[in-house]
Amino acid sequence: MATRVIPPRILRNLRYNTATRPLSAPNPTISPTVAPPYFVEKTDPAILKPPSSASDADSILNFDNVEKLFSYVPTFRLLRSSAILHATAVGPVVDFGMWLMKSKVMEVDFLKRPVLASIKHTFYEHFCAGEDAVTAGESIRLLRQAGLRGMLVYGVEDANDNDACDRNHNGFLHTVDVSRSLPPSSVSFVIVKITAICPMKLLERVSDLLRWQEKDPSFNLPWKRDTLPLFSESSPLYHTRKRPEPLSREEEHELELAIQRMQELCEKCVQNNIPLLVDAEHTSVQPAIDYFTYSSAILYNREDKPIVFGTIQTYLKDAKERLLIATEAAEEMGIPMGFKLVRGAYMSSERTLATSLGFASPIHNNIQATHKCFNDCSAFLLEKIANGPGALVLATHNVESGKLAAAKAHELGMGKVNHKLEFAQLHGMSEALSFALSNAGFQVSKYMPFGPVETVMPYLLRRAEENRGILAASGFDRQLMRKELKRRLTAAVV
Template sequence: MARRLPTTTLRLFSRRLNTASSSSSIAAGSRPSKPEPAAPTIVDLDDHRKLFSSVSTWKLLRSTVNLGLVANEMFVDFGMWVMNSRLVETGLVRDVILKTVKHTMFEHFCAGETTEEAGKCVRKMHEAGLRGMLSYAVEQTSNNDGCDRNLEGFIRSVDLSKSLPPSSVSFVIAKITAICPINLLRRVSDLLRWQYKDPSFTLPWKLNTLPIFTDISPLYHTLRKPEPLTPQEEQDLELAHKRLQDLCRKCVDLNVPLTIDAEDTSLQPAIDYFTYSSAIMYNKDGNATVYGTIQAYLKDAKERLFTASKTADKLGVPMGFKMVRGAYMSSENRAVSRFGYDSPIHDSIDETHSCYDECASFMLERIANGNDAVVLATHNLQSGKLAASKARDLGIRKGNPKLEFAQLYGMSEALSFGLRNAGFQVSKYLPYGPVDMVMPYLLRRTEENRGLLSTSSIDRVLIR
């Protein structure tokens, strides 16, 4: 008979997580090395049999193998080298690599290649008491034709969500970089940054939006006054707005919330602009359809969240936010190295965790007062437990539709099932699409989350 792991064992693994000191651990969510008080035990992670009772033995075995592989730094480094090398340009070698990736990392971290496979994955999770956040995993596009194709993919995700069991899909995910050319997003971000520096600088194309910057927001990407948008760029911007509005209207019609993913700080101002202008249009009657994403590893995250929420209150716009720690550390570090400025990311792991927990607490209090909605996307055991206990203390009933916890598919299974068993709504972020299309997502997740993947000891032990 399998034995129940004692609380002391889990605390031992928590202390091991606390020792992570690499820069990537900020994004990964590992705790600092100093001892911290144990969080209240509303989320029980001790009983491994209860946690994984809905998971088949075969899937547990496969998870053990895959988590063991991605926890091996040499394996990850070799895989990254192969995928970024010219080997993938060779037909036969590329086929072998893609098949290998498909039957290892892809099957573990992705929901499938087609909408049918993604739907099957959602149904299985629904049977286990979890929900799905459908993400057609396109990353970036450089032209309008590609943007139009990607919009069709997002629309299919919304249609798919309505063909599945009620409430089995919590959100559809979209990336603005997939429906607006990447160079145009950079141009719009530059212009928005310059207007913040110089309020007299006019942007005739600008729609009503919420505050995008604070006084501590990084502005070093725009060091000189940018040229106005050309007539062609304005036309392309209008097309991008129309794509997002088409998607928003589809979500409103089918009552499917839409979450806009965050990107790095060079692009985020334009993404927030798209998100907030759409929220003003489509978040009505006390319900948030369009959710933005706040990355807590950024120094200005808390202030931006507070400022946007305060302005939304004045406008009578209900807001929804997805709280994450952040997933663009490598690109941010390269940018500050190039520009010679201080990093926009918190200087310590402590500050990142403190920012995340304070933002989560702020949003939970707003929910308790009847305002807004939040997705608390975290792989950190302590943050999950603290938020669950805070929700209980505020009287937020279990299953409240304005509170959702979330983890990436294939990661932090113990926390997902622990929160589910405590009665909360829990979603898994489900990227799907052809293996070669999803490869950029897998590479980025592997690179940015290597700190978390290498400290997934608690999941591996509980699964065993």
Template sequence: MASRMVRSLPLNPLRFRCRSLNSTASSDAAAAAAAVSPLNFVEKLSPAAPAAAKTIDLDNTERLFAGLPTTKLLRSSAILHAVAVEPTVDVGSWVMRSRLMDVAPVRGAVLRVVKHTFFEHFCAGEDAEEAVRTVGKLNRTGLRGMLDYAPEDAEDNEACDRNTAEFLRTVESARSLPPSSVSFIVVKITAICPIDLLGRVSDLLRWQCKDPSFQLPWKRDSFPIFSASSPLYHTPRQPEHLTPQEERDLLLAHQRLQTLCQKCQEANIPLCVDAESTAVQPGIDYFTYAAVITHNKHEPFVYGTMQAYRKDARERLLLASEEAEKRGVVMGIKLVRGAYMPSERKLADSLGQESPIHNTIQDTHDCYNECASFMLEKITSRSGAVVLATHNVKSGKLAAAKARDLGIGNQKLEFAQLYGMAESFSFGLRNAGFQVSKYMPFGNVDMVIPYLLRRAEENRGMLSASTLDRQLMRKELWRRLKAATL
């Protein structure tokens, strides 16, 4: 395959070269590229993967779904087909967002239907104990679990304290499982810091980016948060400084995160901080990188999340990685494509601004592959770790081939997919010898409705994210039916 052209990105005065995972290069060319600058994404793929490398086989459905009983396969297939019917998604989404949900009998009926269909398919349970049991079942199929207590947008300290207690309970429950069954505890900063305060912090950080002389006396040691192309339009004018009460509340949020980090370290389970919308992402990155400085001195323990559908993802990943190396800490990144595209574009349009999301899906794919390649290179230099969270088979296969080519083991590389999605791909990666996790949200049905609505949008349409799974599940069900009737 032909090499990609060198792309200069608008990170002034920094420039870096990007070549995607599907580039090829001779060893001499790779060595020359490596010498250009430490600010370059460097591709070192050899022309072909070693003969000993296993391939990701998605054709043998009998082997792929060997661990799934027919009843489970039927149920999963039926739900994914239902979600692919666009009128079903449209009506369901409208109902769950409408005032009908304020009518108690209607709400009760809707939540019962949701619980026994989409909730059970996409979520791990209603509490930590149930979620841990689900992880145990999953682990018997050779996959691991990323446990995510799913509240978002806590309004006050009382709600944040309740959420923190549940996160700590999750860690304690996970300790009952065999070692390594749980790959990560996942936390959303919006669950442990009041959403309005996190928005205020993000506004102040954005304004300081616009005006470096603007002082933030409460600001802790952290990494660079913005690149030259990061969106700052959320903060059109100088915000008011935090009040003394807000500063106290911010300290409480830091303490909650610190307590959770300590609990996870005691249990030897890494902590992954989720990414959210651009309105509050600066505050999330600020919390994340402050924790990284404290806890990642020798091994990647606290992981941040980078959304490749953002136009500034490459530059922000580069800046964070450079800063980690300067400080002698190990950067752990969960790389995702992103899940807030409609709301981000709507907000930007309402403010008369360009969307922070890539203009085309191919631009997002290219960005994801380039960031994945960069992080795999970091692993070879022992200065990074990555969770490649993707449902895109092409991206996954390219990353897997490069990991094999570079001799990367499972210690600092994990693939991940959402629970209830991309099952065939997860099992294919597992069969090829990679470590694979499923992202497993849990909480009461009311709490996870925002998450379920995002999954419904992802899977709607016959060419949706679940297309491959639906095809392969039908193939396997047909194979099992024929085998049973012979």
């Protein structure tokens, strides 16, 4: 496939390092007890216009008619969903499940088999799409009947060597093939985890080198390809405390192999007209993940249709600033960008790492600041794509954010089922929000991991830990499910 040739004029004018940081002070130490400003405003504040008012938003989504809301959900599935959400809302239940899966019980075959069987028919079937891509495809077909789409996720976690990366890569390629075999538009995205196609240690090394170049722009990285800005002035750089050694020949070769895997996957997605969405990870490896994402976007995103989408975690204090400078650079280069906005999933580990190094957490100081950042970034990108190229995925389980974004899209006249905008929730979570958005005419996808139960267990454990707060706060969904179950029971009796 031909690659995009970027005019030297643009490359000369763009400066990917937004600030030169003195080596003597790579990132100022901040006492964790002091709350720093969460965002250094570098542009006109009017650019980030606030979303529509809550009163306008309430009129777009309807949660009152539970019969219509859950009309596509069979009673058995509604009962199971309600029971599982109730169980996962109880902290000790989640703690026990996580302890059990990590315990020596799982090393004893005759004990392991019944445990996995019970998990398969409860939590696994609720949160996952199936044991292989074909079964996942059947789940996608059922979703399509309910007016929803699917994001197919090959449920593998981090890879530690090239053999594992190759196996995972083949799994991602097969996912594209299965997506292509399903009804048109029923699969909105294929998801890729860079940590599954590039060894984790190498991602850490590449992130260190990219961070050091941000501190010292004269630091040469001969392997580095054209990319969008990876950092802002407020980005955390404390992970890299000293000048890292250059990549060895072997490491450069491994990096080239990982880039080739990514490019092959991108080319297959281009050929099959299926967007590829790159998941975000923790900040220690996110610079390398953004590098993979943006360098691929430069090569494969064309005209008004992004193929490669990146992910912005808005619980990070630098999220809004990084989004602004990346979109500005993409516009100058004529690259249509696709972004997925999420709140974030590594709050505990990020805060623990920062505190251990004597720095303030990179996470917003409170949930209100995170909500504001998500909503501000949503409004900014909605205005961008309404008036120009690019596309947006709003991955949220927060009802208020869903209402505000829906109202903003309506205000901008984006219309029903706009191909530039997709809402998304995890499979098995926030069903009411998913159906309400779909009933209002928006495209909605469910994030659907698949794979053998044992293979996907690390994913399930991570999701249980990351989404503990969301699961505990699932009362809105559970309340609406109970209301619909009561209505169906009453109708059956009468």
